[in-house]
Amino acid sequence: PDLREKSCVGPEACVSRILWKRLEDLIENTLSSVTLADLKAQNSCLLKEASGLKAIRRKFV
Numbered sequence: 001p002d003l004r005e006k007s008c009v010g011p012e013a014c015v016s017r018i019l020w021k022r023l024e025d026l027i028e029n030t031l032s033s034v035t036l037a038d039l040k041a042q043n044s045c046l047l048k049e050a051s052g053l054k055a056i057r058r059k060f061v
Contacts, residue, residue: 018045 021042 018042018049021045 025038
């Protein structure tokens with residue numbers, strides 16, 4: 001998978017991308033700083049994940 005993929009397609013995809021991104025960040029942080037664009041992209045992904053998980057929870061509760 002492309003570890004630089006920033007878009008989210010459903011909460012499951014978003015969670016796996018966030019986990020990959022965190023691993024990538026741990027590696028990259030030893031080489032260079034994370035850019036503001038990266039942080040914004042990750043924050044956007046987290047917001048989408050949160051709303052997606054809330055929607056799923058509403059279906060089952």
